[in-house]
Amino acid sequence: xxxxxxxxxxxxxxxxxxxxxxxxxxxxxxxxxxxxxxxxxxxxxxxxxxxxxxxxxxxxxxxxxxxxxxxxxxxxxxxxxxxxxxxxxxxxxxxxxxxxxxxxxxxxxxxxxxxxxxxxxxxx
Numbered sequence: 001x002x003x004x005x006x007x008x009x010x011x012x013x014x015x016x017x018x019x020x021x022x023x024x025x026x027x028x029x030x031x032x033x034x035x036x037x038x039x040x041x042x043x044x045x046x047x048x049x050x051x052x053x054x055x056x057x058x059x060x061x062x063x064x065x066x067x068x069x070x071x072x073x074x075x076x077x078x079x080x081x082x083x084x085x086x087x088x089x090x091x092x093x094x095x096x097x098x099x100x101x102x103x104x105x106x107x108x109x110x111x112x113x114x115x116x117x118x119x120x121x122x123x124x
Contacts, residue, residue: 004038007036008037018072024064027060032069035051036072
């Protein structure tokens, strides 16, 4: 109960990318990612039930797994907060029309095709 498969998949994928930066063996990172997958309200139950067996499988002390879990949780919160960060004001003020997308330096975009030069019939 409380185990979220989508959350588990995301955290395991994220842990694969940060594993090289962590000072933990890969099995410990995988076990910590699994522990991070329980929702906050059922996390204690999941950790109490599965921390021992996970530590046995990893041949590691449970404190190593919980320490790694804290690092992964911090990385997850950092990632999520960066996704919710306010957008760059230069980008948020732009409309989504082709004129404004191509107007990268903020000058006035052409509002009509009359400013375009006709191409010769034979091309360039």
